[in-house]
Amino acid sequence: MESDTSENYEDFYTEEDAQKHEKLVDKVLRLNKTQHIRKPSRTEPTLQISEFNLVKSSGGDKGSVEINDLTKSLRNRKSRLRISENVKRAHKASHTLPKPLEKPQANKIRRTVAYEKTRLELDRWEATVTANRVSTNLSFPLNDDVKMDQKESENFASMWRVKSKLAEELEKHEPTVEEYHISLEQEEFPLTMKEMLARRKEAAKLRAYQGYKEAKARRQNKIKSKKYHRIQKREKIKKKLKEFEQLQKTNPEEALKKLEEIEKSRIEERFSLRHKSTGKWARNQQIRAKYDKESRQNLAQQLTLSRDLTQKSKTNGSSSEEEDEDVEKAPMGIDETNPWVNGVKPGKEVADFISGYRKYWLEQNKTAQKSDAEKTEDVLENSENVDSNLIKLDQPESNKNVLLKKKKQKVVTSDLSFDVEETVEKLEKDKKVPQKKKKQKRNEQMNNSKSTSEWEVSLVENGEAVEDMFKRAENKLKKKMLRNVKQLKKKLVPKTLAKLQREVAKDKVKVDLSLPIQKKTPQIDEALIENIDAEIRSNEELSNLKTILSSQTKQKPCDIDPEKYLKINPTNLATAIPNIVTNEEVDDQRAVISEAFEDDDIVDEFNKDKSNEADKDKPKNINLTLPGWGSWGGTGVKVNKRKKRRFTLKAPKKIPRKDDNKGFLIINESAQNKVKEHMVSEVPFPFKTVKDFEASVRAPISNTFMPETAYKKLIKPAVTTKMGTIIEPMSKDLLLNKNS
């Protein structure tokens, strides 16, 4: 009522009256005790409008003014009809903007996009950096043309100018105010129009990309459909599988890890009760299954799912027996109505196929009974032809495991079906008419079944001859052979292939410009040998003895004395040096020598020498007693015997020697020691073979052995710096193409 009156008298009210009226209405409303939420009203113009006041009016839609209502008042006049139309059109065309993404999500998207961009930007440096890393000698500062600072040069010139008297005078009166100047030049090189446009374009592209990503995220967040999510999930699984396969090829270690994860999930599934037919839902379904086809299917699906999930994942090199079993199992009739029967995959396609197949089989039975033996023979011939043709067709696509079975077995693959049909038809046109009909029928049925490419389905005709069985066996053998060959090939090929792929993958991740190192020198990357002073001065003898003692237990002396057994005939070494000494001569010489030294006992003498040598090399006992430590010391005081015994480090009585059991041979073991400590024990890092390393050492670098120019090149240091020059960080000018 109120609103009506106010509308009527609106024009006559002054502002004061309006306020008064409002107050009155307020008072009246207050009489009514119940609290009304009032619309917030602004009295002051402010820049910041609180978001809390942006509610819909308390009175519902009535309170707000709609443009349509306003335009209604215009309809009377013809000239303004246009306006209302425009408004309507605008109203139709416009729609509310989508709610912005949640902040964390939006931020994440922004960050990922920005990071990718910066990564690309940083990639531009790859070439420069690699070039610098590889180069054998760099001289810093890098940029050769030293830029003179323009301003500095100006100042420099002005310093030498003689000032006039007037200028000096002026300076006295107006001391120069030191100003705090900061150059605000952002760009050193002002952009051209083209560059500016390019930059704008790039920014727009980036924004669009970001927007696209956001929109996608938003869209996906909104979808509630279970089916969609199911499909999504399936896709994800497929993708994962694909990735896994890829991984298997490229990175077997990772793949193994993943496989373990799968195994783990399988185990979890096994000991959980999920996907078993024991739950409430499953029991309900069971009850319903008698009458409802859908519930039956559901149950079957559930069971197969559990079976799939709990099945051990097959290893790649599964034995041929299993596969054979599969082949034979497939054609076995699967009772569609019974979900508990071991159906390998009760998908719709398979079910369809099976039903079709059954029909066909029944028909076939009937016709087989009717037909003559001759006719069947003809059919056999015909099918043989077809098969051979099929094989020919197949050859280019040998990768796609299309299996073909000769005689009475047909394979229809989705990939090939069309071509096969055509060829079959063509062939049959040439042949007799009655068979043609039959054939076509068969083909039609097969095509109806729409089997997938991975499924191998074979049709078995009723009357199986013994001959056919043999042939089948032959086929199987052939298949096995083929498979074996394939596996072998796989084993041989993928190593290199995997390597290549890995390299490709690496390339994708980042630009790789690595070059072989030009100058090979041993790279030593190991900790410094850090010591305190005391450690250096250690008793050499003591340490020697200690090492001997520690190593003693490990060595096992062999107890065989070859002298005791028998004299071994000299073996001729395979050398290029001709064996001049003949046996006869040797015998002669021996006789001469024995004659000359008849009186001397050479053997005895030699043995004495040998034992002397051994004694010389034997480590001696070390006496560590300190005179006067713990007892009286001085001249004439004897050190306690027990103490002496206690503090002497005893050397082992016998140390195994290399010449222990070598008979008439003395090996001087210490002769090598002096050289040994200078020799390298293992090939240092960048070198791969001893030969390479030896070659690098053998090549001299000094000017005693090399011409002066070569010498100068060889001794060039890796890094040279100019004295007293500041080395500035690399600047972006390096990336500019100076020629253009």
Added chain:
Amino acid sequence: MKVKVISRNPDDYLRETKHDIHKVPRNYDPGLHPFEAAREYTRALNAVKLEKVFAKPFVGNLDGHRDGVSCISNHPKRLSVLISGAYDGEVRVWDLPQKLCLRSFVAHEGVVRGVIYNPAGNHFLTLGDDKTIKTWKTAAPQFGEEEEPVNTVISKTVLTGISHHVKDPVFATCGEICQVWEETRNEPVRTFEWGVDSLHDIAFNPVEPNLLASCASDRSIILYDTRDSGPLRKVVLKLRTNKICWNPMEAFIFTAANEDYNLYTFDTRNLKKPANVHMDHIGAVTYVDYAPTGREFVSGSYDKTIRIFETSKGHSREVYHTKRMQRITCVQWSLDNKYILNGSDEMNIRIWKARASEKLGPLKPREKAALNYSEALKEKYAAHPKIRRIARHRHVPKHVYNAQKELRTIRDKGKRKDANRRAHSKPGEVPHQPEREKHVLKEDQ
């Protein structure tokens, strides 16, 4: 009768001027020099011994601060100037060749957290615990004038670190949040936030100057883009990173000094694992700075030593220490690649040579050639055990030696345990984890 006369062309044996080297006719046939390698080896051995004889890296000491030195900064245009801030709020300007203090004044109440020159070198900024950023003139005040900042900005938040843009009058500070300032304005131009943890260090990329990196107290390193997008990515390590430094010659490489005694070199484009792990310190690494050549970096540590690392190698090539030097708070590599300056807890700033046995000052060409030659020889024979032993032998204080021994046993223990676990479990269950993959916890997008 035929008479044979010995005749020699003087061009073959006489030099043109006395500044030339004597002409020595030589036959370079390797068959005539059977002991080439042996002779060079001996020379290399001598060279490496001489290197040790001349290895005297300590150059000088700047004393004057009355509290520990908290931060130092090089002048971007002059090699002889250094500026340092201390824990008591004092800032000092030093003349390096004369080892003199040119200026000293109290700049802040409380600790001076950061000192930095602007790229032109005519002003420097200081940053203190009193939440102020002060701008000072490089030129010393005239006689009678007082030390006064040109500009003082009072920040709303705590400030802990500062880094200046290479060219522009823009600098960034960190504290509770990361802020980018323009020198002419008193309000930050931009602020970046990611998470609630406080930041304790920040560094502008010198090559790609719109990239910023900072380390936060939640053990993470955060990358920012100053242009528009703000934070880019975050890497979380096992322990806190104390300081980061960008490689001045390789735009995408930076090194982080970590609390777990190691330094990690990262490639910005692949943050999943560090490009290199540098280990040798036996205390938390507090500071890292790159050589201007980008080939090496120096690190200071809580274990009272300074170490120099080559960027491509995992172990240090040099360790510096003195008896009185305490915990290192800051290290700087001088811009001519010759010296290393470091401030430490015990109020001194020390000057070191970057290469311990390098001869300072101008060299005669022959001298230079001889030094280069011996350097090349050392490089060539580096793998030989005698030379290696001498070249890599360092004397370290007892506490470092002992701590190192302890650390080694700890690491060995870990390795042994791993090996045992691997040996006694199903093959492939306990895979070998390379050192580089052990330290990064996660990479946040």
